[in-house]
Amino acid sequence: MRVLEARGIVRTYGQVVALDGCDFDVEAGEVTALIGDNGAGKSTLTKVLSGTERAEEGTVRFLGEEVHFNSPAQARARGIETVYQDLALCPHLDAVKNLFLGREVKAGGVLGLMGFMNRKEMRQRSAEAFQDLGAAVRTLTEPVGNMSGGQRQSIAVARAAAWANKIIFLDEPTAALGVVQTENVLDLIKRVRDKGIGVVFISHSMPEVLSVADSIQVMRRGRRVATYRATDSSIEELVGAMTGKFDEGAA
Amino acid sequence: MSTETHVNRASDLFDTEKVPLLRRLSRIQAAQIVLVLVGLLIFFSIMSPDAFFTVFTFRSIIMNTAIFAVLGVGATLVIITAGIDLSVGAVLVFSSVIAAKVMENLGAEGWATAFVGTLVAIACGAAWGFINGFLVGRAKVPAFIVTLGTLGMALGLSQVLTGGIDVSGVPEVLVDTVGFGNAFSEVPTIVVVSAIVVIIGSIVLHRTKFGMYTYAVGSNPEACRRVGIKVDRQLMFVYMIAGACAGIGGILSLALYQQTTIGGQSMTALTVIAGVVIGGTSLFGGVGSIFGTVIGLLIPAVLQTGFVIIGVESYWQGVVIGIFLIGAVYVDGARRTKAQRGSGRKTKHLQVGGVHVGASPEREN
Ligand SMILES: Nc1ncnc2c1ncn2[C@@H]1O[C@H](COP(=O)(O)OP(=O)(O)OP(=O)(O)O)[C@@H](O)[C@H]1O
Ligand SMILES: [Mg+2]
Numbered sequence: 001m002r003v004l005e006a007r008g009i010v011r012t013y014g015q016v017v018a019l020d021g022c023d024f025d026v027e028a029g030e031v032t033a034l035i036g037d038n039g040a041g042k043s044t045l046t047k048v049l050s051g052t053e054r055a056e057e058g059t060v061r062f063l064g065e066e067v068h069f070n071s072p073a074q075a076r077a078r079g080i081e082t083v084y085q086d087l088a089l090c091p092h093l094d095a096v097k098n099l100f101l102g103r104e105v106k107a108g109g110v111l112g113l114m115g116f117m118n119r120k121e122m123r124q125r126s127a128e129a130f131q132d133l134g135a136a137v138r139t140l141t142e143p144v145g146n147m148s149g150g151q152r153q154s155i156a157v158a159r160a161a162a163w164a165n166k167i168i169f170l171d172e173p174t175a176a177l178g179v180v181q182t183e184n185v186l187d188l189i190k191r192v193r194d195k196g197i198g199v200v201f202i203s204h205s206m207p208e209v210l211s212v213a214d215s216i217q218v219m220r221r222g223r224r225v226a227t228y229r230a231t232d233s234s235i236e237e238l239v240g241a242m243t244g245k246f247d248e249g250a251a
Numbered sequence: 252m253s254t255e256t257h258v259n260r261a262s263d264l265f266d267t268e269k270v271p272l273l274r275r276l277s278r279i280q281a282a283q284i285v286l287v288l289v290g291l292l293i294f295f296s297i298m299s300p301d302a303f304f305t306v307f308t309f310r311s312i313i314m315n316t317a318i319f320a321v322l323g324v325g326a327t328l329v330i331i332t333a334g335i336d337l338s339v340g341a342v343l344v345f346s347s348v349i350a351a352k353v354m355e356n357l358g359a360e361g362w363a364t365a366f367v368g369t370l371v372a373i374a375c376g377a378a379w380g381f382i383n384g385f386l387v388g389r390a391k392v393p394a395f396i397v398t399l400g401t402l403g404m405a406l407g408l409s410q411v412l413t414g415g416i417d418v419s420g421v422p423e424v425l426v427d428t429v430g431f432g433n434a435f436s437e438v439p440t441i442v443v444v445s446a447i448v449v450i451i452g453s454i455v456l457h458r459t460k461f462g463m464y465t466y467a468v469g470s471n472p473e474a475c476r477r478v479g480i481k482v483d484r485q486l487m488f489v490y491m492i493a494g495a496c497a498g499i500g501g502i503l504s505l506a507l508y509q510q511t512t513i514g515g516q517s518m519t520a521l522t523v524i525a526g527v528v529i530g531g532t533s534l535f536g537g538v539g540s541i542f543g544t545v546i547g548l549l550i551p552a553v554l555q556t557g558f559v560i561i562g563v564e565s566y567w568q569g570v571v572i573g574i575f576l577i578g579a580v581y582v583d584g585a586r587r588t589k590a591q592r593g594s595g596r597k598t599k600h601l602q603v604g605g606v607h608v609g610a611s612p613e614r615e616n
Contacts, residue, residue, distance in 0.1 A: 052477060073479030088477045090470035092537030097463055102478030104460050115459035145470075 001028045002064075003166055003198045004049065009058035011044055018044040020222035021058070026167055026198040031189055033209040033230070034202045036219035037242050042202050043085050045219070046169045050082040051075035063166075073102075079166035083173050087156040091145025095137055096126040098144055099159045129162045130154070132191075133184050149176035157185055167198045174203060186212050206235045218242055284530055284546050284579075291550065295557035302560045306437050315552045316545070317445035318500045318507070322523045323530075323544040324452035325380075325493030330527050331456075332469040332489050333536025334387060334394040339497040340519030341405035342379040346372040346501030347511045348409045348418055355420025365425040368505070373498035379405055380494020381487065388486030402520070409513055419510035430506035441503055448499060453541045465489055469536030522551065525572060529579045535587065550575065 004026040011019040018041045026032050034042050047053040049060065051069030060067055062078060069075045072082070089098050096119075105121050106112035123140060130137040133154050137147075144152050157173050170189070174182045189212055193199050203209050209216060210230055218226040218241040226241040239245075296304040322339050329336045350372035357364040379401055386397040434443040456462035464485050467475050472482045504512055530547030532539025555568045 071479065072477045076479060082477075084477070088471070088474040090467045090474050090537070092470040093463070093467060097467070101463070101467055101475070102480055104463070115455075115461050117458075117460055117463070 002026070003028045003062065005061040006045075006049060007059050007061075009045065009048055009060070010056045011041075011048055011053060012056065017222055019048065019055070019058075022219065022222055023224045024049070024217060025227075026200055027215070028166075028198050029193055029196045030214040031193050031199045031201055031212050033213035033216040034200055034219065035204070035206075035209060035216060035238060035242060040219040040242075041222040042219055043171055044222075046082060046084075046171050046200070046202065049075075050080055050169055052082075052084075076102075076163070079164060080169070081160035081164035081167070082169040083153075083156045083160045083171060085171040085175075087152055089144050089152055089156055092143045094142060095130065095140050095144055095155050096123050098155055099126045099129060099162065103163065125162075126158075129158045132161070133158050133181075133188055150178055150181055153177055154181060154185070157188065161188055161192055164192065164197055167200065168192060169200045169202075171202045172204070173201070174205065174208060182208070206238055209238070210235065220244055284543060284550070287575075288546050288550055288553065291553050291557065295553070295561065298557075298561045303557060308556055308560070310437055310439065312549065312552045312556050313442045314439050314507075315555070316548050317439070317441045318503050319519075319523055319526060319548045320445045320545050321448045321496050321500045321503065322493075322519065323526055323548055324448055324541055325496035326520075326523045326527045327452070327530075327532050327539055327541045327544045328456065328465055328489045329394075329493045330524070330532050330534060331465050331536060331539045332486060333534070334469075334486065334490070335398060335524065335534075336383065336490065336493045337395070337398040337520045337524075338379060338383060338402040338405060339493060339500070339523060340516035341402040341409070342376050342494055342497040343500045343504060343519060344511065344513055344516050345379065345405040345409045346375040346498040347505050348413055348513070349375045350502055351418040351420040351505055351511050352412070353420075354422060355418065359420040359422050361422055362424055365422045368422075368425075369499075369502045372502040372505075373495050376494040376496065376498020376501065377491050378494065379497070380491035383494065384487035384490030387490060388483035406513075409511075413511070413513065415513060417511045417513055421505045421509050425502075425506045426509050428506075429503065430509065441507060444499075444503065448496065449541055449545060456541060461485075461488070466537055469538075471537075523548070525576045526551070528583075529572075529575050531579070531583070533583050533587075534580065535583075538583075547579075 002025060004024070006022065006024040009019045009022045009024070010017075020041075022041065022045055024034070024045060034045070036042050044053065048055045049069075051072040051074050054070070060069075062080075067078075075082075090101065093101070100117075100122050105118040105125075107116040107118045112118075126140055130140075137151055137154055137158070144155055147155075153173060153176050157170065160168050160170070170185075174185050177185060186208065189199050189201060193214075201209070201213060210233070213230040216228045216230055216233060216238065217224050218228075218238065220242060225244075228237070228241075302308070322343070326336055326339065350368040353371045354364050354368040357367060383394075383397055383401055386392045387394045429440045429444065432440045434440045456465065464475070464480055467480065468482050468485050468489075475482050475485075508515075526548035527539070527544045528534060528547065529550060530540070530543030530545070532543060551568060551572050554571055555565055558565045558568055
């Protein structure tokens with residue numbers, strides 16, 4: 001089932017045309033890899049589809065219905081979660097608070113009405129979410145700004161995975177990760193997919209892409225230039241599509 | 252961070268839950284500043300045991316700190332959001348002027364009048380806070396400029412309304428109970444009022460969603476926006492609280508001095524900000540505590556009293572506080588640099604330079 005369908009998305013930054021009539025599709029229960037060279041427009045597309053940036057032109061259909069997300073909150077309300085390339089964590093807050101920021105668990109009764117939080121439950125549920133991801137996060141009480149880049153990335157991934165129920169965008173979620181954590185994230189991606197969620201996975205690592213993706217969509221200069229099934233594509237083919245070698249060969 | 256090992260047992264996963272309280276405390280700048288305060292108290296007590304180590308001295312130290320501490324609650328919140336509020340002294344004056352005039356018109360007698368005056372003062376303070384918060388949060392004018400502007404406006408209007416002559420419409424009951432009275436034994440009522448504000452402020456800051464958002468907005472406003480937090484609304488509330496605290500300060504100062512203090516608050520905001528910063532709250536936002544602020548405010552009070560008692564000219568207090576202030580910011584900055592070096596990738600937020608002190612935390616969009 002198609003959860004998201006974007007057509008003809010245009011987004012410019014002054015002179016730079018970041019997205020130049022870009023199409024994109026996400027299927028439920030599939031990992032869709034989004035690949036392309038630096039500056040191809042992958043992050044911009046992610047931001048447009050998750051409500052952080054506005055498109056100037058183009059349509060987005062979510063579960064068949066045309067949508068216009070004006071804020072990330074609107075996308076989140078529909079079950080679309082995003083791990084941004086810049087992670088979007090609060091460095092001074094601990095992992096639990098980052099995980100629940102904007103979605104706190106209220107304390108019971110009057111205290112809850114007064115704005116108190118159920119910190120115990122939040123801590124427990126965070127511990128479970130991080131455990132799901134393996135042992136990269138070793139403390140729930142330290143500000144995440146004190147953690148390594150990989151640990152922070154794990155927190156951002158765990159946060160998105162914990163809340164997504166329709167689509168999860170992962171913008172280079174493994175870029176700072178070690179071997180074990182990368183495996184953990186790839187495992188998590190598969191588990192999230194098996195729940196029926198559409199996973200969009202951005203990465204520059206072709207072996208990772210081929211090992212986890214079901215479909216692969218290639219971007220170049222703000223457009224989608226090719227779509228492959230992961231089973232019948234190769235690294236050479238993907239690299240060729242990203243760099244545009246094939247077009248010239250064909251021309 | 253220590254070396255990462257990959258253990259799978261949940262019990263080994265999260266280790267710092269068990270870090271002893273003392274060790275956790277020692278990492279907080281506020282805890283270090285407590286040592287400084289204790290050191291000063293010991294020093295002056297040894298230098299002059301008869302005169303310094305007395306109930307009278309301690310009573311006057313905490314009385315001198317009481318009003319500043321109330322203002323410090325608001326200032327701490329504001330600075331945690333990476334903002335600044337220079338207007339609190341002027342807002343205090345404005346609130347007390349309006350409250351005194353209202354109470355004067357009501358006959359300047361009795362508790363009912365005092366109660367109305369209190370509400371008026373708090374409302375005036377909150378109103379100025381709203382103006383500050385609106386301009387900082389919504390209109391995105393740097394906090395430094397906004398509050399410098401409202402400082403001038405609040406003080407100017409106070410002078411216009413009074414012709415520059417202090418108003419004294421303070422009910423006697425207010426002066427006798429809150430201004431000079433003790434709540435119990437030798438503990439002044441004004442200190443109890445101040446302590447209540449401090450405790451409520453600390454609970455709100457450390458235990459509620461509102462408090463968490465305050466830290467979050469100071470830490471990374473863009474991340475807050477992405478998770479659906481209304482950053483401008485949060486800032487508006489924070490500045491309103493700071494204003495309301497100045498209003499409470501206004502009524503307390505009426506009780507203490509029996510009249511307004513139009514000419515006497517020009518250094519108030521700076522004193523409070525110095526206390527907040529000495530207490531370990533970072534001007535870069537995201538870090539801080541009200542407890543630290545109280546300690547940071549007690550230090551100047553102790554110095555002032557102590558210097559007088561041991562016969563050092565009290566002018567030296569300003570010099571010493573200046574050194575403390577710069578030292579505190581230096582320590583904060585050094586810790587920040589160390590944290591950055593220690594953690595792989597820098598986040599965009601941490602690169603906000605010292606020049607942005609007081610600028611509204613988010614200029615994009
Ligand atoms: N906020 C911005 N202001 C100006 N230009 C921008 C902005 N964001 C993106 N761009 C430009 O849009 C283009 C696409 O950027 P984008 O970040 O989407 O690429 P990307 O495919 O994610 O690259 P990478 O693999 O390096 O992350 C680039 O040319 C970039 O310079
Ligand atoms: Mg990118």
